[in-house]
Amino acid sequence: MSFLEVTQYLFDGFLISLLIFAVTLLCGAPLGLPIAFCSMSKVKAIKAVSKVVVWIVRGVPLMLQIFIIYYVPGLLFKFPMFSYVDRYFFSAYGIQDAGRIMAVLIAFTINYACYFSEIYRGGIESISMGQYEAGYVLGLTKTQIFRHIVLKQVIKRIVPPMSNEIITLIKDTALANCIVVCEIIKQAKDLAATKALVWPLFYTGVFYLLFVGLLTIILGRVEKKLSYFRS
Amino acid sequence: MELLTVENLKKSFGKTEVLKGISFSLKKGEVLAIIGSSGSGKTTLLRCLNFLELPDAGSIAVSGKTLIDCSDATTLDDETVRQNRLHFGLVFQNFNLFPQYNVLGNVTLAPTLLEKGTKEQIEENARRLLDQVGLSEKLDSYPHQLSGGQQQRVAIARALALQPEVLCFDEPTSALDPELTGEVLRVIRGLKNRDTTMIVVTHEMEFAREVADKVIYMADGVIEEYGTPEQVFEQPQSEKTRAFLHGAQSIY
Numbered sequence: 001m002s003f004l005e006v007t008q009y010l011f012d013g014f015l016i017s018l019l020i021f022a023v024t025l026l027c028g029a030p031l032g033l034p035i036a037f038c039s040m041s042k043v044k045a046i047k048a049v050s051k052v053v054v055w056i057v058r059g060v061p062l063m064l065q066i067f068i069i070y071y072v073p074g075l076l077f078k079f080p081m082f083s084y085v086d087r088y089f090f091s092a093y094g095i096q097d098a099g100r101i102m103a104v105l106i107a108f109t110i111n112y113a114c115y116f117s118e119i120y121r122g123g124i125e126s127i128s129m130g131q132y133e134a135g136y137v138l139g140l141t142k143t144q145i146f147r148h149i150v151l152k153q154v155i156k157r158i159v160p161p162m163s164n165e166i167i168t169l170i171k172d173t174a175l176a177n178c179i180v181v182c183e184i185i186k187q188a189k190d191l192a193a194t195k196a197l198v199w200p201l202f203y204t205g206v207f208y209l210l211f212v213g214l215l216t217i218i219l220g221r222v223e224k225k226l227s228y229f230r231s
Numbered sequence: 232m233e234l235l236t237v238e239n240l241k242k243s244f245g246k247t248e249v250l251k252g253i254s255f256s257l258k259k260g261e262v263l264a265i266i267g268s269s270g271s272g273k274t275t276l277l278r279c280l281n282f283l284e285l286p287d288a289g290s291i292a293v294s295g296k297t298l299i300d301c302s303d304a305t306t307l308d309d310e311t312v313r314q315n316r317l318h319f320g321l322v323f324q325n326f327n328l329f330p331q332y333n334v335l336g337n338v339t340l341a342p343t344l345l346e347k348g349t350k351e352q353i354e355e356n357a358r359r360l361l362d363q364v365g366l367s368e369k370l371d372s373y374p375h376q377l378s379g380g381q382q383q384r385v386a387i388a389r390a391l392a393l394q395p396e397v398l399c400f401d402e403p404t405s406a407l408d409p410e411l412t413g414e415v416l417r418v419i420r421g422l423k424n425r426d427t428t429m430i431v432v433t434h435e436m437e438f439a440r441e442v443a444d445k446v447i448y449m450a451d452g453v454i455e456e457y458g459t460p461e462q463v464f465e466q467p468q469s470e471k472t473r474a475f476l477h478g479a480q481s482i483y
Contacts, residue, residue, distance in 0.1 A: 138341035
């Protein structure tokens, strides 16, 4: 195989990595917000449930969570739904791995939403009571205070920890190969097994590095854009 | 007629009774100074007036309208509390400016959100107030670029922008370096000349004596001494007041 062919083959895998990355970010980031609010709830039961969920999700390896999501419907309920999805998409559209990717997306989204929720909670709780009170004495409503006073300060504070998580996320997508999703590392391992090519495995690092470089630039810009005030 | 009437206000936090029945009244344009050592309940009193805390007993009325009467069993909903707050303004000890808004934005934010006029009117009013506190040069600056004294003057303009009937100050100069207290006190003095009704919690005894029409000395949640500055500072009736004033003097 030529260098170009290997690149093309790995890139196909990297598109799957990017898909997992994008969906996890787009679904996990918003989902983290209600979890954060539950963790801060004044209702003790809601708060307790939320804390336990976050504890479990953060306390168990993501790889194990992928296995659980993928296998449990079949093992416990005799309903291997992700295999059905796999088969259906393959026979109807010729798409491989659809069910497996779906299981990975669910596991990733839940896992990252919990991590994000803790970042949000930290950010929201770090805003001093004085900011809320200054809003209250000016006759503003709670919603106005959150939207116009607190939110931007929270965003500024959570950008650095969120950047960290986002960068970790693209590398975590490699875990998807534990249920044989054809992300980039899986593709490279295929080449090693079928064509006896080992170097593509190391070459995958370049893909990650370039993407993380791009992310670093974008996130750096966001941080800079919010540097006009101090809070 | 009295602008503000406070009757038998009580407030406890857990088992600690912080306000043990505070009553006083204030006429329009009067300045009331509240002095007393830390923990005497001064700040809690201001926070009750601004509805940041709800009193356990007593009543507060502004211009004859009862805002809260704890003997009345109905609890206030959020919207009533919000409306009640608009009668008062509060300037905090540590300013609490909004860091992401510039000076002009800090002053115009609340009037804009509460739709107190057109954008032009609100902005013109804000510029006038900022000129009044001597900050017309700093409209585009952000809070972190200002000195403490400047920040506190922005906070005063921000409170004035909603034209509260009573403007409260919670130790407005306590967080400032000594050389910066003067500029803030000057602004408050200027407000007195414009007939602004004010309640100032302060440790600046000289200032209280000079600016206030009435002085309250609070100790352990009660009004220990109440009168004109002459009465309170020259002929205090209570032993506690005398001891406090003596202690305050001996600092200098």
